[in-house]
Amino acid sequence: MASQLDNSVYTRIDDITQRILAGGEMSADEGRWMIRLDDDYLPWLMASADRIRKTFRGNEIEVCAIANVRSGNCSENCSFCSQSGHHKTQAPAYDYIPADELVAQAKKAREWGASDFGVVSKGWGVRSDKEEGKLEEYFAALDDGSDIGRCASLGALTKDSAGKLKAMGMENYHHNLECAESFFDQVCTTHTYQENIDTINHARDAGLRVCAGGILGMGESLDQRIEMAETLRQLQVESVPLNFLSPVLGTPMGTRTPMSPQEILRAIATYRFMLPQAEIRIAGGRQFLGDMQSMIFMAGASGVMIGDYLTTKGRGVEDDLKMIKDLKLDVRGNTQQRRQQDSTEAA
Template sequence: MTSTTSQTSILDRARERVLVHGEPLAYDDLVAVLRTPDELLPDLLALAHEVRLKFNGEEVEVEGIVSLKTGGCPEDCHFCSQSGQFTSPVRSVWLNIPELVKAAEQTAATGATEFCIVAAVRGPDERLMTQMRDGVKAIKDAVDIQVAASLGMLSQEQVDQLVDMGVHRYNHNLEAARSYFPQVVTTHSYDERWDTCTMVKASGMELCCGGLVGMGETIEQRAELASQLAELEPHEVPLNFLNPRPGTPFGDIEPMDAKDALRTIAAFRLALPRTILRYAGGRQLTLGDLGTRDGLLGGINAVIVGNYLTTLGRDPKQDLRLLEELQMPIKALNASL
């Protein structure tokens, strides 16, 4: 059997398992998908797009994010310029409540239905929880948008407090596969992240949990991450591509190849057929304008518009024009409730 014939058969198996039976693609087949040759990449993306349309529809969820507390984080996530342990140039800054409300209003003006408040911390202290409580109330009083949060690792008491505030979705990424995690973070464990995710799910908040690819992991570890996310069953998976930040341990890693990034998008869609799969950080560097279009036609059904936490994103108008051109309607606010 030739290599191309073998790869064609994996696409046939993926179609049968995922598109026909609605079951997530298993680890071994995800590895095979991630090795799809270039000539079959269009077929792979087309299959992932079919899966997305069948199980998620044609709508795209649009989200904006803002950093409530930037820089000075005590953790050593090797990709992150917000760590206080590295020489990267991001320094600690706090937003006040009026600035948070203004950012939420600007996000809503783009057509986004989701506004995520992010803080660079190991986990929230009482000051941060108080500012979240005041900020969420002020946003809800001022603008019709759903509020999500990403504040690091949580206690059960903090989970309950966020529910009481009206935070409907919590982001806490696994970042990397269990087997690669010690190469990415040493100041906390994979299990600590997993525990926060399971508490969030049990609380009734939606769980947003994804990862970062292109950090030097193997194809097998990329498939492992997709499989572990499928086991966790988050409501949403943000897929980030490493944008190497000066001064961080991963600052000299070459950006991921665009075709490998597209294979990864398709593989994650096949591993998570019913999950919101969101374009997140690094997509502009890794994929550019053409690749961004290909990903939207290869399994992606949500985007973050505007800038990311410490890096620039595409102009929101570009993304919205592209969605209009592709005839992909933006999910209405009431459709996300």
């Protein structure tokens, strides 16, 4: 039997799209409506999100990669994370990898076309001389050995540690909110949501580009997905990584049901409407899209993480690059341009 489609839904999507293209915003109420739309309306929603992406982010896709430089036995109890020392998982545990190994990974990522490379360490901030010394060594080695953008994800920052990392040569700081504030007590109790917000503000104040998003599918409500988007909008985050929970056995979220492809695509599209100018980059959990992975860009994503994730394997890099090429999108390789722009602005 034919579906009963409601014309007013199409009209409302179009009206919101026009407002955003004219420089306006989508309200949180509209976001809560949009993220609940039936699958029937998903193609229309995606077409509109695609138009917003093209208008504000162009035809280029930003590609980044990460290295997990220190893994396992983390002091924090994040419920989704296989690296937490509070959960019993099979995640690898090791101390800092050698700097030359890191540079080799960064060079490989640059060859793939990645514009940015993240140094990711378990733990909650840069707290000891040992950590500081190691990061200094890493950033000096990356500066000498590669022209790739230097990012890091190291947990909470203080004003002091943000300044020190900037002085070491770090350019971007990644720190996820993880979820909405109203859901955070289900995710972590060893640190606070306010510490996440303070970290983002300290990074920005130190002159670092901020990359902050979260993980969807942890059991939060649809309203809480919009709540996180609103917080990111208020914080004026430029780059928003979206992950979709990959349940890991042994963690408190190990038996959650992964999001469906349609739910993932609707969330990406709604985030594009909420954050029209942001770099929305898709990271962990892409595998749940199955054969629909290339649709992330039509749903409004403008970036993607390639290679392996922290403790899970990514899709083949060749497949990802071919996917971007087949869609007639370009990989953005703008690290040098960005640095020149920064030094011009600073002069």
